[in-house]
Amino acid sequence: MGKINTTQYAVLGVLTLGESSGYEVRKHFETAVSHFWSESYGQIYPALKKLTEEGYAEEVEGGERSRGQKRYRITDEGERRFRDWLGGPIDPVSYRDELLLRTFFARKKDIPAVRFLFERELAGMQQAREAYLKQQTALVQHEGGEEHPFLALTLRYGELFVEARYAWCTEALALLDRLEGENES
Structure with a gap:
């Protein structure tokens, strides 16, 4: 499997909370974690696509879809990869003010x-x-x-x-x- 970037881990983190559409993932970044992390739509949707291609997330078949939105969930492999990332080293804080x-x-x-x-x-x-x-x-x-x-x-x-x-x-x-x-x- 390929290398995952921090945006993809952030998206996987949201998916650990439950199935989500791309819109719901974005809402999570705008509300729950906005005081320390942000991701744009332009980052979220490519991350979801890449995570799905790599087998770390999957599109949920059927179910309720509002406005045709795809819903995603984390896979077992994605969960393992995410948990490994949690325990790994972190990059130094890059501070720009x-x-x-x-x-x-x-x-x-x-x-x-x-x-x-x-x-x-x-x-x-x-x-x-x-x-x-x-x-x-x-x-x-x-x-x-x-x-x-x-x-x-x-x-x-x-x-x-x-x-x-x-x-x-x-x-x-x-x-x-x-x-x-x-x-x-």
Whole structure:
């Protein structure tokens, strides 16, 4: 069997949760794992095709299909391959943050533009805080958080990340206030 890329493993991960259409796989990436992973339609459908060709997933015959959507499930071989991947080494985190990049290159004359960026980011972090609260509530109410400790772990990472980013933005805006005060003196 051929080499599987991370996108394919991510799709297999969704299929370990049950049969899904490509649309449902995409919805999973837009909701459940969006705080740490994303895949586009342009990645998902070729991954499903490749996984099916390689024998790691299969199209579900018959069954209910809305709008003619194909449904897929993981095969036993796909399950084995996925479990092997879970225990294998991980690639180092490749971190790209455009706000940090812009901040790094900004100068005092750029304070208005930088302020705008941080105010927008702070608002986004507030929305993310609210989204995590809803996800945490849903996990406890509908799925019993104790039964899903690994899902809870990923949510907690997102919460901590958002809290740290929120605090950083708040500090950055306070620094910009001080710098503007110095410029007015």
